[in-house]
Amino acid sequence: MWREPDHLLPRAQAERTRAFPSSAGSSVEVVICGFNLGRISCPHCGAEFAPGWWGEAVSERYYEGFSTLMVTVPCCDVETSLNELAYDWPMGFARFRIEVTYPNRAWLTDEELASLTDALGHPLRPMLVHI
Numbered sequence: 001m002w003r004e005p006d007h008l009l010p011r012a013q014a015e016r017t018r019a020f021p022s023s024a025g026s027s028v029e030v031v032i033c034g035f036n037l038g039r040i041s042c043p044h045c046g047a048e049f050a051p052g053w054w055g056e057a058v059s060e061r062y063y064e065g066f067s068t069l070m071v072t073v074p075c076c077d078v079e080t081s082l083n084e085l086a087y088d089w090p091m092g093f094a095r096f097r098i099e100v101t102y103p104n105r106a107w108l109t110d111e112e113l114a115s116l117t118d119a120l121g122h123p124l125r126p127m128l129v130h131i
Contacts, residue, residue: 028066028095030058031127038088047075049085057082069093090127099129 041048057071061082069082083093098116100108108116108126117124 028069028093030062031091031094031097031129033087033089033091033128036089036128037091040088041086042073042075042078043080043084043086044073044078045076046086047073049074054082054085066093090125091129092125092127094127097127098124 039048040051040054053074061067061069061071070079071082072079073085107128113124113126
């Protein structure tokens with residue numbers, strides 16, 4: 001996933017990654033790990049959020065069309081992005097994603113991620129989707 005959730009891949013760069021299945025949407029979406037999620041915590045103070053707080057914050061942003069992901073966290077009253085929260089199973093928000101399925105492992109190696117990043121010319125953020 002892109003490090004910036006609202007970034008959309010230019011066509012020329014997408015064509016360089018033809019070996020990888022891809023999808024591009026017109027709006028930001030939640031890329032969720034489902035039941036694998038252990039906890040969501042503050043990137044500033046480390047406090048764990050109640051699932052209800054996170055769900056409400058995401059719902060509000062959804063109904064606004066994800067025009068912003070900025071929230072004020074309840075623990076330390078700091079403004080941050082929902083995408084920058086600490087998710088204890090990688091997830092976040094994206095407008096573009098490349099889906100790679102490996103039946104025997106969950107992660108791309110550092111070398112594979114670096115190669116894909118080089119091909120796209122943009123840093124990526126790995127996320128694991130629960131199917």
